[in-house]
Amino acid sequence: MTTIHWFRKGLRLHDNPALQAAVVENYELRPVFVLDPWFVANSRVGINRWRFLAQTLTDLNTRLQAVGTRLYVIRGKPEDVFARLFKEWDVHKVTWEVDTEPYARSRDEAIEKLAKEHGVKVCCKVGHTLYNTEKIIEANLGKTPLTYQGLQGIVERLGPPPKPLLALTSLPPSCTSQSNSPSGPAYDPPTLAELGVKESDLEPCLYPGGETEALARLDKYMERKSWVCKFEKPKTSPNSLVPSTTVLSPYLKFGCLSPRTMYHRLAEVYRGSNHTKPPVSLMGQLLWREFFYTVGSVTPNFDRMEGNPVCRQIPWVRDEKLMKAWEFGKTGYPFIDALMTQLRKEGWIHHLGRHAVACFLTRGDLWQPWEDGMKVFEELLLDADWSLNAGNWMWLSASAFFHQYFRVYSPISFGKQTDKHGDYIRKYLPQLKKYPDNYIYEPWKAPLSVQKAAGCIIGQDYPRPIVDHDIARKTNLDRMSKAYAAEKNKNPPTSNGSPAKKKKK
DNA sequence: TCGAAAGTTGCATAG
DNA sequence: TCTATGCAACTTTCG
Numbered sequence: 001m002t003t004i005h006w007f008r009k010g011l012r013l014h015d016n017p018a019l020q021a022a023v024v025e026n027y028e029l030r031p032v033f034v035l036d037p038w039f040v041a042n043s044r045v046g047i048n049r050w051r052f053l054a055q056t057l058t059d060l061n062t063r064l065q066a067v068g069t070r071l072y073v074i075r076g077k078p079e080d081v082f083a084r085l086f087k088e089w090d091v092h093k094v095t096w097e098v099d100t101e102p103y104a105r106s107r108d109e110a111i112e113k114l115a116k117e118h119g120v121k122v123c124c125k126v127g128h129t130l131y132n133t134e135k136i137i138e139a140n141l142g143k144t145p146l147t148y149q150g151l152q153g154i155v156e157r158l159g160p161p162p163k164p165l166l167a168l169t170s171l172p173p174s175c176t177s178q179s180n181s182p183s184g185p186a187y188d189p190p191t192l193a194e195l196g197v198k199e200s201d202l203e204p205c206l207y208p209g210g211e212t213e214a215l216a217r218l219d220k221y222m223e224r225k226s227w228v229c230k231f232e233k234p235k236t237s238p239n240s241l242v243p244s245t246t247v248l249s250p251y252l253k254f255g256c257l258s259p260r261t262m263y264h265r266l267a268e269v270y271r272g273s274n275h276t277k278p279p280v281s282l283m284g285q286l287l288w289r290e291f292f293y294t295v296g297s298v299t300p301n302f303d304r305m306e307g308n309p310v311c312r313q314i315p316w317v318r319d320e321k322l323m324k325a326w327e328f329g330k331t332g333y334p335f336i337d338a339l340m341t342q343l344r345k346e347g348w349i350h351h352l353g354r355h356a357v358a359c360f361l362t363r364g365d366l367w368q369p370w371e372d373g374m375k376v377f378e379e380l381l382l383d384a385d386w387s388l389n390a391g392n393w394m395w396l397s398a399s400a401f402f403h404q405y406f407r408v409y410s411p412i413s414f415g416k417q418t419d420k421h422g423d424y425i426r427k428y429l430p431q432l433k434k435y436p437d438n439y440i441y442e443p444w445k446a447p448l449s450v451q452k453a454a455g456c457i458i459g460q461d462y463p464r465p466i467v468d469h470d471i472a473r474k475t476n477l478d479r480m481s482k483a484y485a486a487e488k489n490k491n492p493p494t495s496n497g498s499p500a501k502k503k504k505k
Numbered sequence: 506t507c508g509a510a511a512g513t514t515g516c517a518t519a520g
Numbered sequence: 521t522c523t524a525t526g527c528a529a530c531t532t533t534c535g
Contacts, residue, residue, distance in 0.1 A: 146532085147511095147512075147532075147533080148512085148513065149511085149512080149533090150533090232514095233513075233514070234513070234514040235514095278513090279513045279514090280513070280514085284513080288513075351514085352514065355514070359515095395513090398530080401512095401513095402512080402513085402530095402531095403512085403530045403531045403532080404512075404515085404529080404530050404531085405529095405530065406515085406527085406528060406529065406530070407514090407515040407516085407530095408515065408516085409514095409515065409516090410515075410516065413515090413516065413517085414515080414516085477528090480530085481529090481530085484530065484531090488531095507535100508534105508535100509533100509534090509535090510532100510533085510534080510535100511531100511532085511533075511534095512530100512531085512532080512533095515527105516526105516527085517525100517526090517527090518524100518525085518526090518527105519523100519524085519525085519526105520522105520523090520524085520525105
């Protein structure tokens with residue numbers, strides 16, 4: 001008989017509770033990844049993330065081979081794949097890691113039902129979050145924490161998350177591949193071509209996928225003890241030429257890196273030293289992830305405005321021209337356009353850069369729905385993570401969690417704080433390279449003689465600003481104020497999602 | 506029930 | 521270079 005471990009996220013051997021649960025009974029282990037061709041053709045996954053996944057699966061296969069088995073990448077819809085495997089592979093048990101996203105939940109429910117019909121045992125373990133998110137809400141008496149501090153209080157009461165499991169370094173002989181195990185290229189990890197990626201479209205790879213790379217990257221940053229202890233997110237730079245933060249997020253998203261492994265490594269580095277604290281510390285960043293995973297796991301329609309009980313209803317006005325200009329880095333604001341260019345090319349931008357472009361698209365300047373921006377991030381980010389993406393877009397658009405809508409990021413002055421010469425803009429928008437420092441953030445203000453000398457005429461070689469920030473900001477502040485007032489008069493969202501009691505006069 | 510305080514991570518200006 | 525303050529004023533939490 002065999003045991004299937006179904007890899008989805010959690011693409012690692014270290015600290016993988018569900019994988020370890022698959023080898024306790026000494027049946028042959030068959031590690032499976034299901035690649036659904038429909039999903040390849042229809043999902044919002046950009047070429048950089050496909051490459052990251054392909055690299056991750058190849059690395060996972062190599063690491064599994066090193067312990068005496070391999071990865072079986074199987075093409076098809078999960079329901080069809082498992083209906084077939086349960087019969088053909090004489091499956092005793094299937095294990096997988098808990099996934100709290102709505103799509104994953106309904107998928108997993110269907111497979112669980114199928115397994116029962118085939119007499120196959122199912123074993124699910126939490127490994128993608130620090131805590132079991134259900135336990136977090138339970139510990140809060142069934143209420144979803146809607147502030148970071150709320151979450152922090154709960155996890156302080158819960159104590160540290162479980163220690164990571166030791167890495168799987170060898171399998172019991174009975175669990176390894178046998179002479180009659182299926183083999184052949186049909187089960188190999190996908191090539192880029194199979195994923196619909198043209199290699200000529202790709203930029204050089206800055207963040208290779210895979211557990212091997214994830215652990216090396218974690219090691220590299222944890223060695224910088226003083227940097228780790230002094231880390232304060234708001235003081236890191238959104239426009240440095242090399243990332244000012246760890247860029248571990250893509251590895252956490254795919255589960256190449258276990259959040260618990262990272263948590264306890266951080267705790268080890270902190271031990272005996274003065275160190276920064278949440279929310280700004282590195283540990284605090286893991287708690288932000290936990291916060292959005294927790295809220296996202298129980299909030300209906302979390303990735304939409306309508307029907308989402310925590311999300312303020314705001315009358316955004318869709319405008320395809322504005323949207324496309326933002327998406328392709330053609331707003332005429334160099335800081336915004338450089339960020340969007342880096343995002344498209346490299347699949348990553350700094351968290352504060354995301355703040356700047358998200359604010360600009362929504363309440364700051366363009367008044368476009370946050371859902372549309374979220375979808376662009378979902379396509380382009382290596383670390384696009386459903387709960388975090390939706391949660392942060394609501395945050396930045398002042399639709400939920402954050403309400404001080406009058407705090408608007410300036411597309412001109414925000415970037416200057418950490419890069420007054422505009423080196424970042426020069427790197428990603430080389431057409432503006434020769435602009436003098438005093439015009440690099442606002443090239444439309446440069447006299448024509450300066451524009452000519454720089455070899456870039458505004459309105460011709462680089463767009464004019466698509467809106468006037470000072471005017472747009474004022475208009476939008478007024479719109480926000482009206483939207484807030486309108487909602488106040490109706491049913492304001494409350495922590496349990498039910499309409500608040502009517503106020504007595 | 507009410508007012509005060511707090512809330513990841515705003516900007517511009519003054520000292 | 522860093523910190524404090526005014527700007528106008530949001531919601532949620534807490535005592």
